[in-house]
Amino acid sequence: MTRSAFSAAVAFCMLAAPAVAQEPKRDLVVATSQADAGKLDPHLASAGADKGVLNWVFNALVRIRPGETSPEFIEPDLAESWTSSANGTEWTFTLRQGVECHGGYGEFTAEDAVYSIRRAANKETSAFSGDFAALDRVEAPDPYTVKVTLKTPIPSLLGLLSNYHGGLMVCGKAAEKLGADFSTHPIGTGPFEFVEYLPQQYIKLKANVAYFRGTPQLDTVTYRYIPSDATRDLAFQSGEVDMIFGRQNNQWVERTQAVPGAVVVGMEPAELNSLYLNKTVKPLDDIRVRQAIAHAIDRKLMVAFTGDKVAREAISVVPDGNLGVVDAGLFPYDPEKAKALLAEAGYPDGITLKTIQSSLPVLLKIMETLQADLKKSNITLDMQVVDHPTYMADIRKDLSQVTLYQAARFPVADVYLTQFFHSRSTVNTPGGVVNFSHCDAADAEIDAAKRELDPVKQKQLWKTAQEKIVADVCAVPFSEQLVVWAWNGALDLGYDLQGSLNLVPQLTEQTHFTK
Structure with missing residues (x-):
C-alpha cells in the first residue's frame, strides 16, 4: 500500500469512527x-x-x-x-x-x-x-x-x-x-x-x-x-x-x-431604593428638613445613573407591581425649593447628615451618586463605609441619621407598609424588622387594611396609607432596580x-x- 493510500485509509477510518459523546456538566x-x-x-x-x-x-x-x-x-x-x-x-x-x-x-x-x-x-x-x-x-x-x-x-x-x-x-x-x-x-x-x-x-x-x-x-x-x-x-x-x-x-x-x-436577565421584582429618615433626631425632626431632602433628589438622574434597561423611577413608598401600590405623589425635584426649606428651618448654610453605608459596590455607587445630587441643595452626606454584614447590623442600632436601603418584599402592599412604615416595626421595639424611618403616619390605615375583607376598601386604605407616609416624608423613594443575573x-x-x-x-x- 502506498503512503498516500495508507494516509487516505487512516483518514477515512478517523472520519468514520463514531464521536464519543461528551457528558453534560453536573x-x-x-x-x-x-x-x-x-x-x-x-x-x-x-x-x-x-x-x-x-x-x-x-x-x-x-x-x-x-x-x-x-x-x-x-x-x-x-x-x-x-x-x-x-x-x-x-x-x-x-x-x-x-x-x-x-x-x-x-x-x-x-x-x-x-x-x-x-x-x-x-x-x-x-x-x-x-x-x-x-x-x-x-x-x-x-x-x-x-x-x-x-x-x-x-x-x-x-x-x-x-x-x-x-x-x-x-x-x-x-x-x-x-x-x-x-x-x-x-x-x-x-x-x-x-x-x-x-x-x-x-x-x-x-x-x-x-x-x-x-x-x-x-x-x-x-x-x-x-x-x-x-x-x-x-x-x-x-x-x-x-x-x-x-x-x-x-x-x-x-x-x-x-x-x-451568555444569557443576561433583568428579573422582577425590582428592588425599591429609598433613603429612610430617622425623624426622631435633629435636624430630621423638622418636617421642612425632610421635605427639603425629598425635593433635593432627582429621580430621573438616579435612573439615568444605572440606565433604563435595569432601572425605573419610583412612584410610591411601596414598589411598583405590588398589589395595592398607587402613584402616591412623590415630591418633585426642586433644589431651590430644598434650599429655601432648609433656610426656613434655620439652616441657611445647609446640613450634614451621618450615614453608615455598605461597601457592597451596587449600593455604594448608588449612595455616592445620591451624595453628589444632595450636595447641590446644600445637603452633605457624611458616609462611614463598612462591609455589608456590619452595615446590616449597625443600621438596626439607630446609628444612621439616614439609611439607604434597597429591598423587595412579598408583592402585597401590606407587607412593605408593615415592615418599613408601621410604628410597631421601629428598630429596637418588639416588632422591629427593618424600619429605619421611625414612622407612625399611617398606623391606623395599615391596621384597618389588615382586617378589611372587601378588596376595594382594602386597596383604598393602602392608598391613603401611602399618601400619608409620603406627606410625612418618613422616607424618600427614588428608583427601582431590576436584579441582573447572567449565566452560561x-x-x-x-x-x-x-x-x-x-x-x-x-x-x-x-x-x-x-x-
Missing part, C-alpha cells in the same frame, strides 16, 4: 457580589445573597412557582393542600408524607412545621417575627396536619408561609441539636443540602438524592463570594463560574450580552425566569446543563 458554580455570608439560618438571613442560596436548601409549606413572583402562582410545596375558614382566621394544611430532612434527621412532619412557624414568630430567633404579629396559635393535630389560627385575618397568610423569609421550614431536631451552629450549618428538606462553608470563599452544596420531587440533575453547587466586579466578570468570561450576579447598569448588560453564549447558555434552569422574590434564580431538581 457541577454548577455561582458567584455573588457579597463578600461573605451573613446568616445561613433562614429565619435570620436578611441579605439577598443569603436568602437566595437558602432557597436551594429549604422548602416551605407553599411556594411561588419557580420563575414567578406573583401570589397568583402559589402552589403546594411541603403541604399538599390547604383550606381556610370563611373569615380567614383558621387555616389547615395537609403535609406530604415521606419528606426527609437532610443529614439523617428523619421525616419532616407537622411537629417540624409547628416548630418552624413558632420559631419564625419569635423575635429571639427570627428577623421576621413582626410579620407574624397576627398569629394566635399553631398546632399539629396529627403528624401530617398543621392548623394555624390568626387573631385577625391578614392579606397574605399564604405569602407569609411561602418560600420567602420566615416561611421557610426548618427541621426541628437539627435546629435544636446544632443550636448556634445552625447559622453556619443549615439543615432543610430542599433539592440541595449543605456540605461546607468557608468564610469569604464559598458555600458548597450537594444534590439531595432523596428529594421528594426527584433527584436533582446537578451533583454540586458552589456559591462563591467575589465582591470585586472585575474579578467576577473575568471569572464568568473565562468559564470559571457559570452564573454571576450582575451590575445594575446598561453598560454591564450590553457588555455581558456580547460574551459568546448551556445551563437550563428548568423553567422560564421572569423573577424571583429571593433575588437569586431558583435552582430546582430540573436545573441542568445541556452540554
